[in-house]
Every structure is written in C-alpha cells, then in structure tokens.
Amino acid sequence: MAVAYSLDGVLIATGSSDHSLKIWDALSGTLLHSLNDLGSDVKRVVFSLDGSHLAACSDVSVTVWDPREGARIATLPGHNSAIGCMAFSPDGDRIVTGSEDSSARVWSATSGEVLAELHEHTSSVRSAAFSPDGSEVATASQDGTVVTCDSWTGERRFMLGNDVDTAVEAIAYSPKNDPIASGAADGRVRVWNAKSGTFFAEFQGHEGEVKNIIFTPNGLDLLSHADDGTVRCWSILDALRLAL
The missing domain is CATH 2.40.10.480 (Thrombin, subunit H)
Incomplete structure (x- = not known):
C-alpha cells in the first residue's frame, strides 16, 4: 500500500x-x-x-x-519498465519520474506532455527530486551515481558520486537549493554543493540501506532513515564548517 x-x-x-x-x-x-x-x-x-x-x-x-x-x-x-520514484515541481505544474529502464522524464502535470528526457544512468533510477526553485532535477541510481540536470532542457549539470560502487537509494535538496544530499545502500549519507558539484561531507553510522533522507526546514540538519530501523540526524552546519 x-x-x-x-x-x-x-x-x-x-x-x-x-x-x-x-x-x-x-x-x-x-x-x-x-x-x-x-x-x-x-x-x-x-x-x-x-x-x-x-x-x-x-x-x-x-x-x-x-x-x-x-x-x-x-x-x-512512456517508460519501458516500472516507475520507482516521482516528485512534483515546487509549483505543482511538472512531475519528474524515474524508472527501472534507467531513464527519468519531466512531464507537464496538466497535459501529460514529456518536457525533458534524461538518459544519464546505466541502471534503475531509485530517487528523483526538483530543486526548491524548480530549475533543476536530481536523480539517484542503482549504478551509484547522482546526476543533476536542467529541469527544462534536460542538459546535464553535474554527475556526483561516480566513485561510489553502491546503489544510491535516496536524494534530497536543501530548502535553500544548496546543498544536496544522497543516501546509499551501504549506509552512507553524502553531501555536495549543488551549484558547483563539489563534494564536502560524508556521514556514516547506519548499518543498512538508507531509504529516505530529508532536510529540516531551515536546511541546517539532515535526517536519514535506514532499513536498520534507525533514524539519524546530521548537522549540515558542522559539515560546512569543516569544509571551509
């Protein structure tokens, strides 16, 4: 259900x-x-x-x-295999979907028209999200990568985490557009600068796949939920200080 x-x-x-x-x-x-x-x-x-x-x-x-x-x-x-994730744009006018066919698509929520097709991954797309201003979409894949693209043209901006040999199960933008965080099957939570694509923090502690992540409304903390039965809270502010 x-x-x-x-x-x-x-x-x-x-x-x-x-x-x-x-x-x-x-x-x-x-x-x-x-x-x-x-x-x-x-x-x-x-x-x-x-x-x-x-x-x-x-x-x-x-x-x-x-x-x-x-x-x-x-x-x-339009997808050739099961859809595993979807998200609305902040204004509710568009939807991004990610599929087991390794693609993602941005649609008009009112006409059903495909506005952009994203073919950036080599395996199932597990999570997708719009940036808070709606200008960008991020997709996370079983192939271990996170990709950010222009939400209107589909043009790639950054590929993140291509050095990680484990599925990425969850992704979230900070309410302030930057940073962007991902949760992986190996229990790690990683954070990047969404504007530059620069990696600046990794949090470890989960002993199972990270299934969900979400920023607090002020963007200063990050919550992650894993199938080890735990929810953890990470300080983004502390990570930013260490990255300086």
Missing part, C-alpha cells in the same frame, strides 16, 4: 494492490473518492505542495488527479 498526506493536512490518499486509489478526509476519516481500475498495483502516491494535484504510480505509468473533485487530469505513459 502507498499513502500520502496533503501538506495542508486536509486530505489523505491511499493506493492499493487492488488497483484502486482512494482519497479521504483527514479529519473525519470519510472516504471522499474511490478511483478504481488503475490497471495495476498503486505503489506510490504523492500530492503537489499546494494540494491541487495528486499523482499515482502504477507500473509503467502515472496518473494525475484533482484530489478534491476526484477527476483525472492527465496520464503519463
């Missing part, structure tokens, strides 16, 4: 192995919309930041919905 909470706390979306997407009132628990027959298991759901769009991932395609009306807005087909 997949689950997502709208940022305003009003709606909850759930996706299920019965091929359905359900939207609930978060306060009362009332089922608002039951959207059936999405074609396959719904493995991921995500709201746009303003809550106006909801994306649901089913195998090789993504459907975009108006969560308040329960109406389909667009369908995003």
Whole structure:
C-alpha cells in the first residue's frame, strides 16, 4: 500500500494492490473518492505542495488527479519498465519520474506532455527530486551515481558520486537549493554543493540501506532513515564548517 498526506493536512490518499486509489478526509476519516481500475498495483502516491494535484504510480505509468473533485487530469505513459520514484515541481505544474529502464522524464502535470528526457544512468533510477526553485532535477541510481540536470532542457549539470560502487537509494535538496544530499545502500549519507558539484561531507553510522533522507526546514540538519530501523540526524552546519 502507498499513502500520502496533503501538506495542508486536509486530505489523505491511499493506493492499493487492488488497483484502486482512494482519497479521504483527514479529519473525519470519510472516504471522499474511490478511483478504481488503475490497471495495476498503486505503489506510490504523492500530492503537489499546494494540494491541487495528486499523482499515482502504477507500473509503467502515472496518473494525475484533482484530489478534491476526484477527476483525472492527465496520464503519463512512456517508460519501458516500472516507475520507482516521482516528485512534483515546487509549483505543482511538472512531475519528474524515474524508472527501472534507467531513464527519468519531466512531464507537464496538466497535459501529460514529456518536457525533458534524461538518459544519464546505466541502471534503475531509485530517487528523483526538483530543486526548491524548480530549475533543476536530481536523480539517484542503482549504478551509484547522482546526476543533476536542467529541469527544462534536460542538459546535464553535474554527475556526483561516480566513485561510489553502491546503489544510491535516496536524494534530497536543501530548502535553500544548496546543498544536496544522497543516501546509499551501504549506509552512507553524502553531501555536495549543488551549484558547483563539489563534494564536502560524508556521514556514516547506519548499518543498512538508507531509504529516505530529508532536510529540516531551515536546511541546517539532515535526517536519514535506514532499513536498520534507525533514524539519524546530521548537522549540515558542522559539515560546512569543516569544509571551509
């Protein structure tokens, strides 16, 4: 099952192995919309930041919905293998998807048009994110690399971590656009300068794959969650001081 909470706390979306997407009132628990027959298991759901769009991932395609009306807005087909990650742009107008076919794509969330195709990896794309200003996308892959590209043209800016022989499972931008952090299958968390591509910090402590990472709203700390059952908090400020 997949689950997502709208940022305003009003709606909850759930996706299920019965091929359905359900939207609930978060306060009362009332089922608002039951959207059936999405074609396959719904493995991921995500709201746009303003809550106006909801994306649901089913195998090789993504459907975009108006969560308040329960109406389909667009369908995003095109990947050749299962989609493993997706994220909205900050304004909610675009979506980036990453697939087991080793590619990533940036789409219009309203028309379903492909705006950019990214063929930067040699293996499955495990995580993808927009920069806070929406100008850049970052993708992390099983091939051990993180790549940043212009989100409109798809032009590569930097390849990060190509010296690491382990899958990269998670990626996140700081709310301030810089730095950018990744979490790997070997438990390491690494941080780069997103503007220059310069590596400046590595955190070790997890004994399992890092599955999720997120910066605190002020960008000074980084949280990582791993399948060793732990969540760790790392000081970005301390890392920046050491890098100077």
